[in-house]
Amino acid sequence: MPVSDLANPTRFLAWSRPLLAVLWVVAVAGLAAGLYMSFFVSPPDYQQGEMIRIMFIHVPFAWLSMACFGFMAVASLGFLVWRHPLADVAAKAATPIGAAFTFLALVTGSLWGKPTWGAYWVWDARLTSVLVLFIIYLGLIALRQAIEDPGRAARVAAILTLVGSVNVPIIKFSVDWWNTLHQGESIFRAGGPTIYATMLWPLLVMIAAMTVLFAALVVMGMRNEIYRRRVRSLEMMAAGA
Amino acid sequence: MPELSYHGGFILAAYAVTAVVLAGMLLWMLLDGRAQKRRLAELEARGVRRRSAPVPPAAPAGAAP
Numbered sequence: 219m220p221v222s223d224l225a226n227p228t229r230f231l232a233w234s235r236p237l238l239a240v241l242w243v244v245a246v247a248g249l250a251a252g253l254y255m256s257f258f259v260s261p262p263d264y265q266q267g268e269m270i271r272i273m274f275i276h277v278p279f280a281w282l283s284m285a286c287f288g289f290m291a292v293a294s295l296g297f298l299v300w301r302h303p304l305a306d307v308a309a310k311a312a313t314p315i316g317a318a319f320t321f322l323a324l325v326t327g328s329l330w331g332k333p334t335w336g337a338y339w340v341w342d343a344r345l346t347s348v349l350v351l352f353i354i355y356l357g358l359i360a361l362r363q364a365i366e367d368p369g370r371a372a373r374v375a376a377i378l379t380l381v382g383s384v385n386v387p388i389i390k391f392s393v394d395w396w397n398t399l400h401q402g403e404s405i406f407r408a409g410g411p412t413i414y415a416t417m418l419w420p421l422l423v424m425i426a427a428m429t430v431l432f433a434a435l436v437v438m439g440m441r442n443e444i445y446r447r448r449v450r451s452l453e454m455m456a457a458g459a
Numbered sequence: 460m461p462e463l464s465y466h467g468g469f470i471l472a473a474y475a476v477t478a479v480v481l482a483g484m485l486l487w488m489l490l491d492g493r494a495q496k497r498r499l500a501e502l503e504a505r506g507v508r509r510r511s512a513p514v515p516p517a518a519p520a521g522a523a524p
Binding site: 271326449 | 474476485495503
């Protein structure tokens with residue numbers, strides 16, 4: 219069966235149902251293990267004490283806020299260049315999920331910042347560029363609501379997504395380019411992670427589990443979007459009959 | 460269970476906001492999917508069918524309606 223067959227919406231609905239069940243089982247099991255390790259395996263930090271517990275959700279959300287936008291940029295390219303039938307479905311389904319994860323990255327970071335930095339918010343390069351990302355997500359959601367014709371909305375959203383994706387490397391390297399209050403890279407560094415193993419493993423498990431949770435939510439969103447488009451085409455057929 | 464110190468409120472707030480947002484998103488997606496499928500069933504019950512949808516087998520002649 220050629221890979222392109224997987225792109226057929228009807229076939230996607232068929233094979234994504236069992237996939238969804240597997241994703242949910244792995245996500246729930248991963249989150250349970252991750253949360254247990256975060257609270258019972260990881261020791262308190264020698265400087266921040268128990269505040270380190272917020273790291274185990276803040277870092278996964280920050281990673282997924284950028285990864286989701288990267289996913290949407292690839293889907294937008296797939297839509298504009300190859301007219302892939304599921305590309306726009308994927309990009310549209312992922313947008314609200316990415317917005318929610320970015321919101322959670324900002325809120326958990328703010329709740330971590332107040333006791334640690336003494337402020338809920340500072341116009342720091344990392345924080346500001348993530349806020350810009352959140353505003354772009356909201357803009358994409360509003361754009362799709364504002365344009366009646368789905369085809370036109372898809373093209374405009376794809377272009378805005380590709381233009382907005384320049385912000386992702388800015389977020390990633392903001393801690394290197396500017397003198398930021400937000401700390402630099404701690405895991406994927408040339409010199410190796412700066413986090414001790416008893417904290418690093420719970421964090422990696424939480425990142426993996428949240429990534430699987432994200433995948434499950436996107437697949438759910440894509441299925442809903444396919445049904446929504448079918449309803450719309452049937453309603454137009456019924457109105458035209 | 461770690462002894463959540465003076466900052467326990469911030470930690471619990473962060474996890475609480477996370478739980479509320481994720482649960483809310485999941486609930487919204489479940490309700491949205493159910494609504495789309497129900498609408499689709501209504502339309503198909505009225506005989507409105509997509510061109511690429513499989514046509515149900517015609518009832519044999521003389522069969523009871």
